[in-house]
Amino acid sequence: MTIEKPPKKPLEERIYNYIMNGRVVKSIIRSGYPNTPRNQMLMVATNVFLHLHPTRINRTHVKITHTFCLGGLSFFMFLGLTITGVLLMFYYVPSVERAYEDMQIIQSEVRFGFLMRNLHRWMAHSMVLLVFMHMMRVFYTGSYKPPREFNWVVGVLLLVLTLLLSFTGYLLPWDELAFWAITVGTQMVGSAPLFGEANRFILIGGYEVGANALIRFYTLHVIGLPLITTVFMAVHFWRIRRDGGLARPL
Amino acid sequence: MVSDSESIEQSYSKAVQDRKTRKREEELLVWPDLVFIEFISALLFMLTLTILSILINAPLQDRANPAHTPNPSKAPWYFLNLQELLLHMHPAIAGVLVPTIAVGALMAIPYIDNTHEGEGAWWASKRAKINAKVGGFVGFFGTLFLILFNESKHVWLFEKITTLEWPSALNWLRNTRAMQTDLPWPEALKNIPVGEKILKTELLGLPPSNLVLDIPKIFIEQIVPMTTMIGLPILLAVIAAKTKIAQTKRDHAILIFSAFMATWLMLTISGTALRGAGMELMWPWDVKPPVT
Numbered sequence A: 001m002t003i004e005k006p007p008k009k010p011l012e013e014r015i016y017n018y019i020m021n022g023r024v025v026k027s028i029i030r031s032g033y034p035n036t037p038r039n040q041m042l043m044v045a046t047n048v049f050l051h052l053h054p055t056r057i058n059r060t061h062v063k064i065t066h067t068f069c070l071g072g073l074s075f076f077m078f079l080g081l082t083i084t085g086v087l088l089m090f091y092y093v094p095s096v097e098r099a100y101e102d103m104q105i106i107q108s109e110v111r112f113g114f115l116m117r118n119l120h121r122w123m124a125h126s127m128v129l130l131v132f133m134h135m136m137r138v139f140y141t142g143s144y145k146p147p148r149e150f151n152w153v154v155g156v157l158l159l160v161l162t163l164l165l166s167f168t169g170y171l172l173p174w175d176e177l178a179f180w181a182i183t184v185g186t187q188m189v190g191s192a193p194l195f196g197e198a199n200r201f202i203l204i205g206g207y208e209v210g211a212n213a214l215i216r217f218y219t220l221h222v223i224g225l226p227l228i229t230t231v232f233m234a235v236h237f238w239r240i241r242r243d244g245g246l247a248r249p250l
Numbered sequence B: 001m002v003s004d005s006e007s008i009e010q011s012y013s014k015a016v017q018d019r020k021t022r023k024r025e026e027e028l029l030v031w032p033d034l035v036f037i038e039f040i041s042a043l044l045f046m047l048t049l050t051i052l053s054i055l056i057n058a059p060l061q062d063r064a065n066p067a068h069t070p071n072p073s074k075a076p077w078y079f080l081n082l083q084e085l086l087l088h089m090h091p092a093i094a095g096v097l098v099p100t101i102a103v104g105a106l107m108a109i110p111y112i113d114n115t116h117e118g119e120g121a122w123w124a125s126k127r128a129k130i131n132a133k134v135g136g137f138v139g140f141f142g143t144l145f146l147i148l149f150n151e152s153k154h155v156w157l158f159e160k161i162t163t164l165e166w167p168s169a170l171n172w173l174r175n176t177r178a179m180q181t182d183l184p185w186p187e188a189l190k191n192i193p194v195g196e197k198i199l200k201t202e203l204l205g206l207p208p209s210n211l212v213l214d215i216p217k218i219f220i221e222q223i224v225p226m227t228t229m230i231g232l233p234i235l236l237a238v239i240a241a242k243t244k245i246a247q248t249k250r251d252h253a254i255l256i257f258s259a260f261m262a263t264w265l266m267l268t269i270s271g272t273a274l275r276g277a278g279m280e281l282m283w284p285w286d287v288k289p290p291v292t
Ligand code: HEM
Pocket: A067, A069, A070, A071, A072, A073, A074, A075, A078, A131, A134, A135, A138, A143, A144, A148, A151, A152, A153, A154, A155, A156, A157, A158, A159, A162, A233, A236, A240, A245, A246, A247
């Protein structure tokens, strides 16, 4: 009795399978390349980057006009800012003597330095805009209603943190624009009837914007505020899932 | 058994029922449907920003020089709304009180409008659009109107049209500053030595207080702006309620939020594009980069 062998699959399919379900790919993506619904769900559920998502999602929420991707894009800007920011840190020294010259060097001599700096700047502006627009989309879709009240509050904190991140970064080029913008901005803090001057003193480390202010803003900008923001973002994303995904009509 | 589970089924609230009968067809897989959209939008953004960054350099002016004050000195654009406010009232109100209250009020929205009306879809409640339009319109143009008034543009318009001079009896109506200087305030009100006459801190062994109250100044810098900023939104809400434009909590939330966002936008536009040297009001094309 002869056992019939199954017919051989065409070559391209074998190559595809060899690569996509081979040992290397499987070592990276445990469920293999996600080409069946089962594997696609496994992929989303088990991948560290994708597991922020649910595996299935309501049809209306996939429509681009529901969220306009605004929250996701805000997060994307945050990631992009982290990457370009780290690259900028290679060249930038936050001292009154060097900050401005370092900026000029980044802009004109460092290979792709201008691109990193420009990207960092335009992404920062975009992020402020995107977060504002995200807030408006959440508001006008009535997505802050119970049980999402607290996530809205976390969102407002993220908005404030975004503004502070942008503001602390503004001083770092140490050019006229930076210096006077921070001078004017912190004067507003100083005008508070209670502890205004004291708060301003703590913020800029003196009575005038100078070396102390630069190092304080730098530290807040590159580590303090990003850490806090990361924590709040984690809470924000976690709560979206815990609150039952995106809001929808009852 | 069967009847048991049925009765349990029926005791679920409507929301849970809806969830249970939710059809599978209503759901899509995140991979590929959502991940694809996210990927494409991220790619488009990255591409646009890269092109922008190749074409336009981030600004880098001269090295900071504390001895040179540029005119005007402006905060970053997202704080220019506050800087615009600063021109019209006491700095503590514009720079500290307003932003603190604004952030607090934003956080309070879900606790005030805690109904489920209009949840989960764009413009889902009945009067959502009309309230957004009314609030946005009133906020935007109301703020513009107030800025123009405080810059005496009504005087300019009057003189332009009638070719007459603004009547001097109405000088106090030029702007809020003029209300302080041109109204017949009793002299005594401008100089109330509260510290010396009433507080008498030296009796307690503290340093003598030299607090002097200037009532007209307080009136113009604090009472008028606070009344405006609290009173006008309340007035708007009352009118909207009376005319049945806003009937529910959600309606009012949309109305006031839209008015607030539009006000914020107008203040930002004015602070950014309409303020030149000396923070004077001017046409956007007359606003030059700061001179040092
Ligand atoms: C750095 C800032 C922020 C990031 C990265 C962020 C990110 C996100 C993301 C990715 C979502 C999923 C849905 C979507 O994309 O729209 C979301 C939803 C949400 N966000 Fe944000 N967000 C930020 C700021 C805010 C702000 C300022 C608010 C409100 C004041 C807010 C309130 C909410 C709420 C209530 C939801 C749930 C929406 C729903 O159920 O439909 N977030 N956020």
